[in-house]
Amino acid sequence: MSTESTPDRGATPALGRQDIAHLARLARLAVTDEELDRFAGQLGAVLDAVAQVQRADAGDVAPTTHAVPLTNVLRPDVATPSLPRDVVLAGAPAAEDDRFRVPRILGEEE
């Protein structure tokens, strides 16, 4: 997979092939060269659309991350039953010794 820079500047904010390749790597997605170009264009269009919000005069409005004005929603510290283990492991792609079996982990020591 080539990650050479081909600045693909559309309207602001620009997304290059390199940005797409980087995001794809973080998301563990295999992306072809053609897809890099296509996604850069498509995601650029999405960002352009969202960028319109910045044109609104919202200087005195706090950024919103929640649709409902609630705070301090907490539960008491009480243990409740967990799922039975066979049910839990039934959803695992592979299991061994009552644990989830995963492929070899590379490049890091615990």
Next chain:
Amino acid sequence: MSETRSETLVEFDDVLTRYEPVIGLETHVELGTESKMFCGCATTFGAEPNTQTCPVCLGLPGSLPVANAAAVESTIRIGLALGCRIASWSRFARKNYFYPDIPKGFQTSQYDEPLCTAGHLDVEVDGETYRVEIERVHLEEDTGKNLHVGGATGRIHGADHSLVDFNRAGIPLVEIVTRPVAGAGAKAPEVARAYVTELREIIQALGASDVRMEQGSLRCDVNTSLAPIGSLEWGTRTETKNVNSLRSVERSVRYEMRRQAAVLDAGGRVVQETRHFHEDTGSTSSGRSKEEATDYRYFPEPDLVPLAPDAEWIEKLAAGLPELPAARRRRLQEEWGLSATELTWLVNAGALGLVEQTVAAGATPADARKWWLGELARRANDAGVELADLAVTPAQVAELTALVAEGTINDKLARQALDGVLAGEGDPRAVVEARGLAVMGESDELVAAVEAAIAGAPDVVEKVRGGKVQALGALVGAVMKTTRGQADAATVRRMLEERVR
């Protein structure tokens, strides 16, 4: 270990002639809550694998987290104990990365809006006080546990595959981050250790966690860097992980200082990286270079609403804080009339609380200290356990001292009574009774023993009568032997004197 190549090291004292160390600590504390951070799964240590999981902590689609009230309160209490500012607005954030022990593909953590900021902790090393500034205290969740299969046991290198247990995933975890600590010079390794020791004591006093490093409920990442003396800029730091004991905290700083000095002396550059501490060799080895912080793509957690602790809530928690360790030490030192050194001995032996409880159960401070630092410390040492893990309670120790004080037993019999207590035979008074350990009064048995000793050693008796009073000691010894140490030596001596003269 094979991956630990022997590296060039500079002598520790030599490092300090050219460089100034700067340390920083990130400490993770697993809170001792009944249930997990965002779901009701139990948190029992050592439970069968994957028996404490549910859709929330497994990250199954459609599940929704709700924050644990006790975990939030514990975090605020830790912040208050560290003199932090408690945020009036705080949010959780998603830290995105892939690793098999993170079932959701992100860790729910806090980013730019932590619960507590800007605190400090004063620690003492060799009579000198060092202030460690606290940058932040935030709340997050723990990961699952990987078991690597194949290759060397439990090691990732050469492993064929890994097995994951998610019981630990989602247990509330508090992260306490210091600001860089400069100016400690040669004491930097000890300051690092003293900081973790004091932090551990505080969290223990708060009852927020059992803070057992060997079980991983307190884990420490130790940052170390060196700057040339007089330099205005700090050097590149390394982050040492896998530091699993207080002693290792100190050793890891010491090792990194010596290693980095060698790199810098040779004209090289210290690589910013994660390093792993090896308990067996006391050395560190290179781990992976860390992903950039921006690669975590933090964003506010949309499934959890913000925390907004109001003044009333914070005041209530502040009012409920226990006496903190530093204040308690000062108070006990004064009450018991200890020197600073005596206090340090008690603290280092882990005996402060035990002595306090023994005194509370009726012993004098001097007796309580004598037992815990003497006989009991010796027993713990012989058995290779901590004082607190001995099978004897402070109340039982107090009872032993009371039995000695009232003359029922002497010190030697008290040690035998302790044997019985440690063997699970019951409280000291019961052991004394059951084993027949009480000091003999002037009984027929004792009179018989005294007369037998006199009759059995006419030569000694002659000597005593001839003026050699110290020869009486041999007769006392003989009586103590026949009575298996249960007679009172002073009584025996008086009885002998009456009969020999």
